[in-house]
Every structure is written in C-alpha cells, then in structure tokens.
Amino acid sequence: MAASIFAAVPIAPPVAVFKLTADFREDGDARKVNLGVGAYRTGEGQPWVLPVVRKVERMIAADDSLNHEYLPILGLPEFRANASRIALGDSSPAISENRIGSVQSLGGTGALRIGAEFLRRWYNGNNNTATPIYISTPSWENHNSVFVDAGFKDIRTYRYWDAAKRGLDLHGLLDDMEKAPEFSIFILHACAHNPTGTDPTPDEWKQIAAIMKRRFLFPFFDSAYQGFASGNLDKDAWAVRYFVSEGFELFCAQSFSKNFGLYNERVGNLIVVGKDADSVKRVLSQMEKIVRTTWSNPPSQGARIVATTLASPQLFAEWKDNVKTMADRVLLMRSELRSRLESLGTPGTWNHITDQIGMFSFTGLNPKQVEYLIKEKHIYLLASGRINMCGLTTKNLDYVAKSIHEAVTRIQ
Amino acid sequence: SSSWWSHVEMGPPDPILGVTEAFKRDTNSKKMNLGVGAYRDDNGKPYVLNCVRKAEAQIAAKKMDKEYLPIGGLADFTRASAELALGENSEAFKSGRYVTVQGISGTGSLRIGANFLQRFFKSSRDVYLPKPSWGNHTPIFRDAGLQLQAYRYYDPKTCSLDFSGAMDDISKIPEKSIILLHACAHNPTGVDPRQEQWKEMAAVVKKRNLLVYFDMAYQGFASGDINRDAWAVRHFIEQGINIVLAQSYAKNMGLYGERVGAFTVICSDAEEAKRVESQLKILIRPMYSNPPLNGARIASLILNSPDLRKEWLVEVKSMADRIISMRTQLVSNLKKEGSSHNWQHITDQIGMFCFTGLKPEQVERLTKEFSIYMTKDGRISVAGVTSGNVGYLAHAIHQVTK
Numbered sequence: 001m002a003a004s005i006f007a008a009v010p011i012a013p014p015v016a017v018f019k020l021t022a023d024f025r026e027d028g029d030a031r032k033v034n035l036g037v038g039a040y041r042t043g044e045g046q047p048w049v050l051p052v053v054r055k056v057e058r059m060i061a062a063d064d065s066l067n068h069e070y071l072p073i074l075g076l077p078e079f080r081a082n083a084s085r086i087a088l089g090d091s092s093p094a095i096s097e098n099r100i101g102s103v104q105s106l107g108g109t110g111a112l113r114i115g116a117e118f119l120r121r122w123y124n125g126n127n128n129t130a131t132p133i134y135i136s137t138p139s140w141e142n143h144n145s146v147f148v149d150a151g152f153k154d155i156r157t158y159r160y161w162d163a164a165k166r167g168l169d170l171h172g173l174l175d176d177m178e179k180a181p182e183f184s185i186f187i188l189h190a191c192a193h194n195p196t197g198t199d200p201t202p203d204e205w206k207q208i209a210a211i212m213k214r215r216f217l218f219p220f221f222d223s224a225y226q227g228f229a230s231g232n233l234d235k236d237a238w239a240v241r242y243f244v245s246e247g248f249e250l251f252c253a254q255s256f257s258k259n260f261g262l263y264n265e266r267v268g269n270l271i272v273v274g275k276d277a278d279s280v281k282r283v284l285s286q287m288e289k290i291v292r293t294t295w296s297n298p299p300s301q302g303a304r305i306v307a308t309t310l311a312s313p314q315l316f317a318e319w320k321d322n323v324k325t326m327a328d329r330v331l332l333m334r335s336e337l338r339s340r341l342e343s344l345g346t347p348g349t350w351n352h353i354t355d356q357i358g359m360f361s362f363t364g365l366n367p368k369q370v371e372y373l374i375k376e377k378h379i380y381l382l383a384s385g386r387i388n389m390c391g392l393t394t395k396n397l398d399y400v401a402k403s404i405h406e407a408v409t410r411i412q
Numbered sequence: 413s414s415s416w417w418s419h420v421e422m423g424p425p426d427p428i429l430g431v432t433e434a435f436k437r438d439t440n441s442k443k444m445n446l447g448v449g450a451y452r453d454d455n456g457k458p459y460v461l462n463c464v465r466k467a468e469a470q471i472a473a474k475k476m477d478k479e480y481l482p483i484g485g486l487a488d489f490t491r492a493s494a495e496l497a498l499g500e501n502s503e504a505f506k507s508g509r510y511v512t513v514q515g516i517s518g519t520g521s522l523r524i525g526a527n528f529l530q531r532f533f534k535s536s537r538d539v540y541l542p543k544p545s546w547g548n549h550t551p552i553f554r555d556a557g558l559q560l561q562a563y564r565y566y567d568p569k570t571c572s573l574d575f576s577g578a579m580d581d582i583s584k585i586p587e588k589s590i591i592l593l594h595a596c597a598h599n600p601t602g603v604d605p606r607q608e609q610w611k612e613m614a615a616v617v618k619k620r621n622l623l624v625y626f627d628m629a630y631q632g633f634a635s636g637d638i639n640r641d642a643w644a645v646r647h648f649i650e651q652g653i654n655i656v657l658a659q660s661y662a663k664n665m666g667l668y669g670e671r672v673g674a675f676t677v678i679c680s681d682a683e684e685a686k687r688v689e690s691q692l693k694i695l696i697r698p699m700y701s702n703p704p705l706n707g708a709r710i711a712s713l714i715l716n717s718p719d720l721r722k723e724w725l726v727e728v729k730s731m732a733d734r735i736i737s738m739r740t741q742l743v744s745n746l747k748k749e750g751s752s753h754n755w756q757h758i759t760d761q762i763g764m765f766c767f768t769g770l771k772p773e774q775v776e777r778l779t780k781e782f783s784i785y786m787t788k789d790g791r792i793s794v795a796g797v798t799s800g801n802v803g804y805l806a807h808a809i810h811q812v813t814k
Contacts, residue, residue, distance in 0.1 A: 006677070009687045047478070053478075113698060123416060265706060266701075286421070292519070296517065296671075
C-alpha cells in the first residue's frame with residue numbers, strides 16, 4: 001500500500017488546561033485538588049446545575065409544542081434579543097436606536113471566532129489579514145488561536161499585568177495603545193480578566209476609552225463572566241455600556257457557560273453595536289454567510305433555556321439569585337484563602353487574592369513553585385500561577401494554604 | 413461620524429429562504445412548500461421521533477451535569493457514529509485505525525474536515541464536487557481555503573446519472589486531488605449510482621490516488637436501510653481507500669436544531685489516528701472550543717441502547733417509506749392526470765429531494781398559478797408532499813407541462 005497521506009501529520013501538544021484535568025483525574029492521591037479548569041464548583045467540590053436551569057429544562061421538556069427544527073442561521077430571536085439586553089442594559093441607547101445586532105454562537109469561543117472572521121473580511125476595507133490584533137499579556141490562551149485561525153497575520157500583545165506590583169499595568173497598557181497603529185483591533189475583557197482577575201477601575205476604563213477613540217482603535221469585548229464577577233450584572237457590564245455611551249462601534253462576545261452553568265450546551269452571543277440600523281443590517285447579512293459555512297445554524301437547547309429564563313421576570317430573578325450564590329462563594333473562598341496565608345505568615349503580600357475579581361486568581365507563584373504544588377502536593381494549577389477559586393472548599397482550604405506556604409518558603 | 417461598516421455590502425439573499433418567505437406570505441389555502449429541507453409527516457408537520465422522546469426522558473431522569481465535553485466530543489457518541497457508518501464488522505473500525513470527532517451537524521463536520529485537509533493535505537488545493545452539489549459545499553471549502561472544481565454527474569436530459577460523463581471526468585482528475593462524493597440520497601438531485609457503478613468509481617478513484625471525502629447526511633433516510641445506505645462508504649474502505657467522512661443526524665434522527673454530526677478520518681493505523689485526532693482538536697478549539705452535548709447525548713443513547721436503536725431503525729424506515737410512497741403516488745397521479753411525459757426519474761431518485769426536470773418558467777407558473785413553492789432548478793422536497801396534497805401537485809405539474 002502507498003504511504004499514507006497523513007504519515008507526516010505531527011502529534012499536537014494537548015491543550016494545557018485540559019491536560020491538567022486529565023492528569024488530575026488519573027491522580028490517586030486522596031488530597032488532590034483541581035484548581036485548573038474554569039468551571040464553577042460547589043462547596044462540596046461538585047459541578048452545579050443552576051436550580052433555575054433545571055426548572056426551565058423541565059418546562060421545555062413538558063412543552064409538546066417544541067420540536068427539534070432548525071433555528072434561523074443567526075439563532076433564536078428571543079435569545080439574541082434578551083442576551084444582548086443583558087449586556088447592554090434595558091435603557092441602552094444603542095437598542096432604542098435600533099443599531100444593534102447579534103449572532104447566537106457556540107459559546108464565547110464561537111462568538112469570538114465569528115467576529116474575528118467578519119473583521120478579517122470587512123473591517124476597515126476588505127482584506128484585513130494585516131490589521132494588528134492586540135491581545136493582553138497575559139490573556140486566555142485561546143484568544144491567540146482564534147484570531148490566527150481567522151486569518152490575521154499580525155497578532156500583538158498589549159501590556160496588562162504588572163507582576164511586580166501584582167496589579168494592572170495601566171501605564172504600559174495606555175502606552176501600547178498610544179503606539180498601536182490606528183485602526184488596530186483590541187481584545188478587551190469586559191470584566192473578571194482571565195487569567196489575572198484584575199480589571200481596570202471605571203476611571204481607568206475612561207482613560208482607555210479616550211485613547212481608543214482618539215486613535216480609532218476597535219474594541220472587541222470578551223464578556224464571559226457577567227454577573228459572576230461581582231455578583232451584580234449591571235456592575236459587571238459597566239465597561240461595555242460605557243463604551244457604547246461614548247459612541248463606539250464595537251463587538252462583544254458573550255458567553256453563558258459560566259453565569260448560567262451551561263458549559264456543554266455552547267451558549268454564546270456576538271453583539272454588534274453600530275452607528276446606524278442600516279450598517280448593522282448589512283453586517284448581519286454578511287455574518288450569516290460566515291455562520292453558514294461554519295455551523296449553518298446554532299444548537300437550540302441552551303439558547304432556549306437562557307431565553308426562557310431572561311424573558312420571565314420571576315425566572316430572571318431566580319437566575320440572578322443563583323448567580324449571586326456562585327459569586328458569593330467565590331468571594332468567600334478568596335477571603336478565606338487570603339486570611340489563612342496571612343496568618344501562616346506566608347512571605348509576600350496576599351491582598352491581591354481579594355483585590356482580584358471573578359473565578360481566577362493570579363497567585364504570583366512561579367513555574368517552579370507550581371510544579372512543586374502539582375508533583376508534591378497534588379494540587380493542580382496552571383504554570384502561570386492561575387488558580388480557579390471555585391476549586392477551593394472549606395475542606396481543602398487549609399491544605400491548599402499550607403501547601404502554598406510551603407511552596408513559597410521552600411522554592412524561589 | 414462615519415461607521416466602520418459603511419462599505420459592507422448587503423449579502424445576497426438565500427434563495428431557499430426566499431422561497432420559504434414567499435410561501436409564508438401566500439394566503440392560498442392550497443399552498444405547498446416544497447423548498448423545505450426537513451422531514452414532514454403526512455400532515456405536513458415536523459416529526460419528533462418517538463425514540464428521541466424516550467431518550468430525552470431517560471436523560472432528564474438522570475439529572476446529569478453540564479460540564480464541558482472534551483474537544484473531540486462525547487466518546488460514546490463518536491464511537492457509535494463510526495460503527496454506524498463503517499459497520500460493526502469493519503476491519504477499519506475493529507482495528508481502531510480511525511478517528512471520529514463530534515461535529516456541528518453535517519456543516520460543522522464538513523468544515524472541520526475541510527480545514528484539516530487545507531492544513532495537512534499538501535498534495536492538492538482542489539476539491540472536486542459533483543455537478544450539481546449541495547449549495548453550501550462550495551462556500552464551506554472555499555472558506556476553508558481550498559479551490560473548487562467539478563465533475564459531471566447529473567444528466568438533465570434523462571434526469572438521472574451521467575455515468576459515462578462522471579467516469580470520464582473522474583479519470584482525468586489530477587492525482588492526489590480531493591473528490592467529494594455523496595454517500596447516498598444525492599442532494600439536490602436524488603440521483604445515486606447503483607452498486608455496480610460505485611464499484612467502477614471506486615476503481616478509478618483508487619487508480620487516480622484521489623482523496624475521497626464522503627458526505628453522508630441521509631444514512632437510513634434514503635432507502636430505509638442503514639447498511640444499504642452506507643454501502644458505498646464501506647465498499648471504498650474495503651477497497652483500501654482511506655476515506656474521510658462527514659455524517660449528519662439532522663434528518664435520520666430528526667435532530668436538526670441540536671446540531672449532531674461527526675467527522676471521521678480512516679487512517680493507516682491507530683497511531684496515525686492519534687496524531688490526526690490531536691490536530692483535529694487544534695482546529696476545533698479556536699472555532700468553538702468543544703461541541704454541544706444535548707443532541708449527541710440523545711443520539712448516543714439511541715445508538716447504544718438495543719431497544720432504542722431497534723425503535724430508531726423502524727422509525728427511520730417509516731420516514732424513508734413515506735417519502736418513497738409519495739414518489740410513487742406522484743407518478744401514478746401524473747399518469748391519472750393524463751401526462752404523457754416520462755416521470756420515472758421521480759421514483760428512480762432517492763432521498764428527500766427530487767430533481768423534477770421542470771424548467772424555470774414552469775416553476776414560476778407553479779408558484780404564481782398554484783401557490784406551489786420550490787427552487788428555480790426544479791428541485792422539490794418530497795418531504796413537503798402528503799397524501800392530502802399529492803393529487804393537487806400532480807394536477808399542477810401536469811398543467812404546466814402538458
């Protein structure tokens with residue numbers, strides 16, 4: 001037989017965060033803790049299907065009028081409208097002026113990808129492979145791949161995390177925006193920055209917006225944690241809404257994986273905010289073409305759950321409550337971990353654990369210390385030092401705190 | 413101030429969507445929508461399979477979590493999907509020299525495969541499609557960065573397969589190009605090769621060392637027999653042709669909006685399959701991270717539970733039988749109307765669609781005078797025909813063709 005055409009296909013390295021979970025699963029040590037993948041866990045360390053989601057699922061199952069027919073290419077209309085409203089606010093001028101559009105997508109990733117594919121084709125002229133894309137350093141590792149695979153050739157970083165002060169490098173960020181070529185595209189985390197958990201303050205956002213406006217930089221927001229960051233939907237949407245109020249045209253990729261706990265249903269939404277209704281209409285018509293060759297039309301189950309919940313005042317209230325439950329547990333784990341480290345006298349300062357926001361904390365641990373934690377303590381976290389606060393429970397807090405203390409004192 | 417999007421052109425309207433929109437606006441009580449690409453029962457209603465309902469109930473009772481699936485999808489589903497296509501006795505299946513990843517129905521599976529070939533199949537950028545093919549094939553491969561070519565397939569004079577034309581063209585395709593074949597129920601023509609013809613095609617394809625990309629969106633739905641519908645796929649593999657394959661469960665399980673599909677690569681051995689799988693994941697992650705679970709869980713439960721699987725086979729056969737029966741009734745009604753034309757192709761063709769042979773002017777008359785909606789190329793979706801309206805359809809067709 002002739003040599004295979006795929007004989008030369010190299011083995012690709014596994015995606016780090018999933019490899020971590022795989023290693024965790026295989027680990028037989030009873031003390032093991034998974035602080036890797038970004039999914040919510042209860043105080044018992046279990047996945048949590050939101051009570052409002054279970055309720056709505058039963059409603060959907062009992063509704064005989066529902067079937068499995070195709071959704072429209074751009075998705076379930078009630079989902080798109082309600083999801084967009086959640087991000088932009090009920091009183092958004094963009095909505096009342098009918099200059100927003102949306103594309104139901106497969107999770108936040110899908111929304112980012114469709115947005116990226118559109119920008120490569122249509123932003124600032126017809127061929128944008130050379131348009132610079134700016135991604136924060138660090139950022140979610142998949143951001144880079146999304147824009148590379150969408151065809152962008154010039155992916156750059158903008159300064160974000162100041163390791164020395166364990167906070168936002170605002171000066172570096174603004175400087176990079178000042179030096180970026182006009183019309184560059186910037187990926188901004190709407191709230192609960194992944195992986196650092198460090199967000200600009202409203203005042204800092206204002207400065208960012210001012211430069212972006214002056215230099216014609218395009219804002220592409222990634223909003224994966226609305227409600228989950230502070231526990232308050234409106235607070236977490238402040239940055240996006242501010243940019244809209246400042247007259248920006250922008251994209252916002254929403255994910256309902258975390259705040260609805262609908263990880264595997266792939267529920268996302270790409271919001272388009274334009275200057276006028278006609279532009280948005282034309283944009284959506286081109287989005288349809290992109291969607292058609294990627295997945296044709298999106299999956300219905302998750303969108304139905306979200307749409308039903310958001311459209312009902314009672315269910316919406318229940319959902320907000322469920323979200324607050326999750327956010328509050330994360331906040332509790334933050335304060336508990338910090339206080340333990342401080343009582344142990346762990347070298348360094350640990351206020352960043354409670355200053356940071358959202359699911360993740362950038363501990364400041366270095367790769368060697370991380371390796372120690374994984375190998376010796378069976379505590380799994382990313383090499384960057386990122387931990388998922390949801391992996392902490394009252395049962396493992398002491399063990400994790402002591403282990404971090406050991407790692408910091410023994411390993412430099 | 414000006415918009416970023418001032419120069420964005422309005423995208424062309426989708427021709428099939430246009431048909432449906434016009435149908436919706438029509439107030440004629442006798443109107444028929446023969447553009448619909450989804451199965452309808454004999455009352456013209458969407459049909460949720462009983463085995464699907466049962467599977468859903470079982471799943472709901474288990475109260476499972478909503479954790480992310482692996483990038484490659486639900487393992488129980490992908491394995492069962494490979495087995496369904498390849499056959500449980502397939503050497504390729506049993507030896508594990510394949511990889512199957514879950515895809516977003518047929519489109520998503522085709523696209524993953526197209527992207528994979530663009531990245532790793534360096535011998536050629538050319539994908540050869542049958543003339544005609546599903547309208548979305550061209551933009552899918554183009555967006556993946558490949559080029560489109562064609563081989564003769566449909567003979568409009570006979571409304572059947574132009575076999576000599578196809579063989580002539582295929583035998584001239586440059587070696588190591590990619591050729592796309594519809595496994596069964598060719599869309600849009602409904603014209604499938606007979607088994608002897610498939611055998612000849614396989615021989616030529618092998619001789620030309622072409623990479624075969626099968627699109628199987630209607631397994632079970634075409635003839636009513638899942639093994640018969642997969643015959644071509646299995647034959648090619650048995651001939652030593654390592655195919656790639658996109659599957660959809662939209663039609664055969666009625667899971668349209670749940671987006672259930674799979675992409676498979678037949679490899680030299682299991683080790684190669686592992687390498688290929690790792691690269692497929694690298695392609696999927698920046699597209700949508702991991703696939704939706706709901707539909708795959710339903711499909712997996714059906715395929716893997718003996719009772720549900722049995723029930724599914726009966727139901728998919730009944731859908732196929734209804735389609736076949738509508739074809740038969742349409743032809744017999746045309747004869748009753750007194751049509752002197754040869755309508756044999758309507759029953760020779762198979763699957764959801766039928767290329768009637770009607771010309772654009774005739775199609776226009778059908779729409780204007782009888783409120784019967786179909787695409788300009790004369791394609792009808794037999795799923796839109798019922799025992800209640802087949803007589804009306806035959807009458808109308810006769811009026812515009814006599």
